[in-house]
Every structure is written in C-alpha cells, then in structure tokens.
C-alpha cells in the first residue's frame with residue numbers, strides 16, 4: 001500500500017470551532033462584540049505587526065461575528081480615515 | 090449531496106398543535122406551554138362554573154337566596170386577589186427561567202450569520218475560511234410555484250437550504266440590510282428579529298437530522314410571505330463534505 005492511499009484512508013481530522021462566550025458581551029445584542037473585535041484586531045496589528053500570531057484571535061472573532069458587508073464597509077472607512085474609533089495601539 | 094428527503098418536519102394544513110421538536114430549546118418551550126395550559130384550563134373551568142351557576146340560580150323566574158345587604162366581604166376579596174397573584178407567580182417563574190436559559194450561548198462550535206433582505210435570506214459561514222480567506226456565502230430564495238418539483242412544498246421550499254451539522258452547538262447571528270425581518274423556525278425553537286444595524290444572537294442544538302421549515306415572522310413588505318427558511322440538519326461528516334464542496 002502506498003503512502004498516498006494510506007493517507008486517503010485515514011479520516012481527516014476537522015475542527016469545528018468558533019469564537020466563544022465573552023463576558024464583556026453577555027447580551028443577545030452582539031453588535032458591540034463584532035465592532036470591538038474589529039477594533040482590537042487593528043489595534044493589535046498596529047502595535048505588533050500583521051504577522052503577530054496572537055492577533056489572529058481577534059480577526060477570527062470579528063470574521064465569525066461581523067457580516068461580510070460590515071467588514072468591507074469598516075475596511076473602506078479605515079482606508080478613508082473615517083472609521084469612527086481610534087485604532088492607535 | 091444526495092439526501093433522501095422525508096417530509097416529517099413540515100407544517101400540515103389546518104395544523105393546531107406544535108411541529109415535532111428537534112432541539113432542547115423547543116422542548117422547553119412546549120413544556121412551558123403545557124404547564125401554562127394547566128392553569129388556563131383551571132381558570133376557564135372555574136370562571137365558567139361561576140358564570141353558569143349565577144345564570145342558572147339567579148334568573149328572572151328563579152331567585153335563590155340573595156344577600157341583599159352584603160356589599161363587602163374581606164375574606165372573599167382576599168381570595169380573589171391572592172389566588173390570581175399566585176397563579177401569575179407560578180407562570181412567571183418557569184417562564185423567566187426558560188427565557189434566560191434560551192438566551193445563554195455558552196460554548197458554540199459554529200457561527201452562522203443570517204441576513205434578512207427584501208425578500209430573501211442570505212447566509213454566511215466564516216469560521217472555516219478557505220485558503221483565499223473567503224467565507225461560504227449564499228442566498229436562499231423561495232422556489233416559485235411554477236418551478237416546484239415533485240414533493241417540494243409550495244411557499245416553503247427554497248433553492249438553497251441552510252446546511253447545518255447535528256449535535257453541534259450553533260450560534261446564529263441575525264441581522265438585516267433593509268427593514269426588520271424575523272428569523273423563525275418552529276421545530277428548532279428559533280424566533281428572533283433581524284434588525285438592520287444590529288446583530289442578534291441566538292443558538293440551537295439540533296438533536297436529529299432532518300429538514301426544518303420556517304418563515305419570516307415580522308411583516309416586512311409585499312413579499313413577506315414568500316421568504317421561507319429551510320434548515321437542513323445533516324451528520325457532521327456530511328456537513329464537512331458540503332463545506333468542502335463549496
């Protein structure tokens with residue numbers, strides 16, 4: 001049996017994971033959870049650089065929670081300098 | 090995906106009872122309904138008992154003993170004030186308990202973003218982003234009557250079902266792009282407003298595979314009645330197969 005076939009027989013391990021409960025946002029209304037995660041991510045990369053691994057946590061959070069429409073709108077506002085919050089670290 | 094479709098979880102014409110439950114949340118709702126119904130029957134029987142007794146015993150031809158000079162009865166007033174208060178408490182406590190239990194989203198494994206539009210729903214899965222960082226996104230339109238295939242339900246079938254895994258804590262993030270809609274699926278115990286500019290959170294733990302139907306439940310315009318929701322719960326391995334094929 002070739003290594004290739006063996007690899008195919010092994011079930012692929014998949015992870016089902018999403019952003020967990022956050023005590024700052026215990027409400028049904030999660031709008032702030034999305035917005036704050038987006039801010040935290042950009043503060044994080046502004047301080048530590050794009051490749052700083054711990055920042056990934058924030059980007060996973062905002063990508064899981066914010067509608068993609070909102071994310072692209074936030075991105076546009078950030079580029080135009082009209083994003084309504086400070087992203088300085 | 091080849092799925093055998095058995096329509097066990099669809100509403101029936103002139104249905105009065107609930108649809109079969111598929112989540113612990115909806116089981117709690119049905120149990121609360123049943124226990125409130127106990128008090129409802131109790132009140133109904135006692136009120137009509139008194140009403141018919143009065144009509145029967147004090148009509149124009151028959152006058153029983155009338156308490157002509159009785160215009161105040163402290164004991165009677167205490168009974169008819171305190172008893173309804175106790176009934177209200179007995180209903181309120183289980184109700185709040187259920188309400189706050191349903192509100193908890195402690196440890197979800199999957200987040201699905203649901204967006205209402207005039208007049209269709211769209212869904213986004215962004216937990217397992219593809220290599221290029223793209224999330225799974227699709228729109229779900231009702232199948233018009235002229236396009237219905239054998240076995241599809243009129244006004245309920247959609248062109249792309251919301252595929253979800255069973256036995257998984259799923260978080261729904263519900264919002265809208267235009268007016269208020271409402272994401273409701275009775276069998277899953279879901280009913281939550283989709284409000285523009287706001288993200289509402291709810292959750293479901295689907296305990297069996299099946300196809301669950303729901304409809305927009307907040308009047309949102311002329312085609313409000315034509316933006317149904319179809320949730321298709323599949324085994325986790327089938328869910329991953331579906332994710333890979335998208």
Ligand SMILES: [Cu+2]
Pocket residue numbers: 269270271305306307308309310312313314
């Ligand atoms: Cu509607």
